[in-house]
Amino acid sequence: MTWQTAQEIRKRLVAEQGTITKDWGGKLPVALVYPNSYNIGMSNLGIQAVYRFLNDRTDAVCERVFWEPKDNMDVLPLAMESQRPLTDFAVIAFSLSYELDYFNVVPILKASGIPLYAKDRDEKYPLVIAGGPCITTNPMPLSLFFDGLCIGEAEVILPEMLPILVSGVSENRSELRKKLSTIPGVFVPGYSNKPISRQWVKDLDYFPVHSTVLTRDTELRNMYLIEVERGCNWGCRFCLVSNCYKPMRFHSVDSLLNQAEIGLKYRKRLGLMGPAVTDHPQIEELVGKLHDMGAELSVSSLRIKPLSPVVLGEVIEGGTNTVALAPEAGSQRLRDIIGKRINEDDILKAIEKVASQGIKQLKLYFMIGLPEETDDDIEAIAKLVTKCKDIFDRHQSWSRIILTIAPFVPKAGTPFQREGMASLDTLKHRLSLLKSKLPSKGISVKNESLEWSEVQAVLSRGDERLAEALANMEKSSLAWWHQAMQKAVLDIEFYAHVKWDAKQKLPWSLIE
Numbered sequence: 001m002t003w004q005t006a007q008e009i010r011k012r013l014v015a016e017q018g019t020i021t022k023d024w025g026g027k028l029p030v031a032l033v034y035p036n037s038y039n040i041g042m043s044n045l046g047i048q049a050v051y052r053f054l055n056d057r058t059d060a061v062c063e064r065v066f067w068e069p070k071d072n073m074d075v076l077p078l079a080m081e082s083q084r085p086l087t088d089f090a091v092i093a094f095s096l097s098y099e100l101d102y103f104n105v106v107p108i109l110k111a112s113g114i115p116l117y118a119k120d121r122d123e124k125y126p127l128v129i130a131g132g133p134c135i136t137t138n139p140m141p142l143s144l145f146f147d148g149l150c151i152g153e154a155e156v157i158l159p160e161m162l163p164i165l166v167s168g169v170s171e172n173r174s175e176l177r178k179k180l181s182t183i184p185g186v187f188v189p190g191y192s193n194k195p196i197s198r199q200w201v202k203d204l205d206y207f208p209v210h211s212t213v214l215t216r217d218t219e220l221r222n223m224y225l226i227e228v229e230r231g232c233n234w235g236c237r238f239c240l241v242s243n244c245y246k247p248m249r250f251h252s253v254d255s256l257l258n259q260a261e262i263g264l265k266y267r268k269r270l271g272l273m274g275p276a277v278t279d280h281p282q283i284e285e286l287v288g289k290l291h292d293m294g295a296e297l298s299v300s301s302l303r304i305k306p307l308s309p310v311v312l313g314e315v316i317e318g319g320t321n322t323v324a325l326a327p328e329a330g331s332q333r334l335r336d337i338i339g340k341r342i343n344e345d346d347i348l349k350a351i352e353k354v355a356s357q358g359i360k361q362l363k364l365y366f367m368i369g370l371p372e373e374t375d376d377d378i379e380a381i382a383k384l385v386t387k388c389k390d391i392f393d394r395h396q397s398w399s400r401i402i403l404t405i406a407p408f409v410p411k412a413g414t415p416f417q418r419e420g421m422a423s424l425d426t427l428k429h430r431l432s433l434l435k436s437k438l439p440s441k442g443i444s445v446k447n448e449s450l451e452w453s454e455v456q457a458v459l460s461r462g463d464e465r466l467a468e469a470l471a472n473m474e475k476s477s478l479a480w481w482h483q484a485m486q487k488a489v490l491d492i493e494f495y496a497h498v499k500w501d502a503k504q505k506l507p508w509s510l511i512e
Helices: 002-014 047-055 099-111 134-136 139-145 154-168 172-179 253-263 283-292 309-318 332-338 344-356 377-397 422-438 448-461 466-471 476-487 492-496
Strands: 028-034 060-066 089-096 127-131 146-151 222-229 268-271 295-298 323-329 361-368 400-407 441-447
Touching: 028 047, 028 154, 047 089, 047 154, 047 222, 047 476, 099 134, 099 139, 099 448, 099 466, 127 134, 127 154, 134 146, 139 466, 146 154, 154 172, 222 253, 253 283, 283 295, 283 309, 295 309, 309 323, 309 344, 323 332, 323 344, 332 377, 344 361, 344 377, 361 377, 361 422, 377 400, 377 422, 400 422, 400 448, 422 441, 422 448, 448 476, 448 492, 466 492
Parallel strands: 028 060, 028 089, 089 127, 127 146, 222 268, 268 295, 323 361, 361 400, 400 441
Antiparallel strands: none
């Protein structure tokens, strides 16, 4: 099985551009683990940034590790570049962007023969650390598995962490953890006894973030990805990004053009990435200059307000045939409650702009189960979508709207962190109600799994007691999840659905 895994890795390496292979001599070997598939992970700019950052240093070597859906306890995880097992590395660094990836942390460690709990590992084993947006907002559910958890952005934390690791990774593990706990932004369970301040980059131009390794075997295979900005100033009350990555910061146009010049050597299409790309103060100047360079453009996020016709035109000219917008709620009352600072007129004007450009397929993102939501708010979604369809039908004879419906999941560190998720029965009722109120032609509905969204809510608001449930998961399935929670005597209702009052101490209260 290990031989077969190594063969598959070598085939992927042949198809890559930009792979960094370094000699290990005299360097700290770091395994950068994305606990999901290669296909998904290679579109993650965070992985690309940390990979390049570490390999740019003379005292470290970094190799990538992924976990395929077909992998199980019998499959030994191997590094891409050298096909070495995790036990060969001095440091194992997990990057966690999604709560459901927590289920892959346990099998990766177990399959590698590494004790799951940090208390059971001494200096004979690799030091195991983690970072990413999920860790930044609430490190507690996974905290017992890790020697250190990075709260904030890697570009700030790693420069202070690496010298300690290089000089002391083989020394007494207790002493090393104690040293790591002194680094701003590093939470070391059992050693950190004061609040942890989230660390963030003050000037993004010092750390340009773009594709490092390119491959066709990934979701965004045809693009060279460039980070345009971080954070979001719109302040939607449910949104993790606007809180996890504040304050909003931008890369300069000059820096972005320099990165684009490199990227166009590899791909004709550039993917401009960030939660609020079109909020860049010079976005129209940027896309104009990229157009002059011959680039085709994709933008990760288009704002309903303002929706720049210049940016929209460039995206469509680049070959995009589907535009995605996010009203989130159907009624103005609910949009006001969640802090979505747009009104129906803004939405319909944006739809008019999109339809007038000849786009025939529109994706609209809505949430159900939001705090204070009623059935009337669901009917308002149907009425709004019908108006959007009417606008499209006036411009072309055939058009299609795809609704993507996600249940509200309370996220740690957001204004709605104490709110409970709506019950599964309520969500099923409202999803059914929405579908019954929509026209039958030209509109389709896709929804995220309600049951798995409930799991996500538990992990988002969980404490360190969840480690036992995660450790007991032999398979990533809902049946195993319910069994593991029951065995650990943990209440899904409390974590996911109960609205916590102001007296309820938050598991992540140590994060500033």
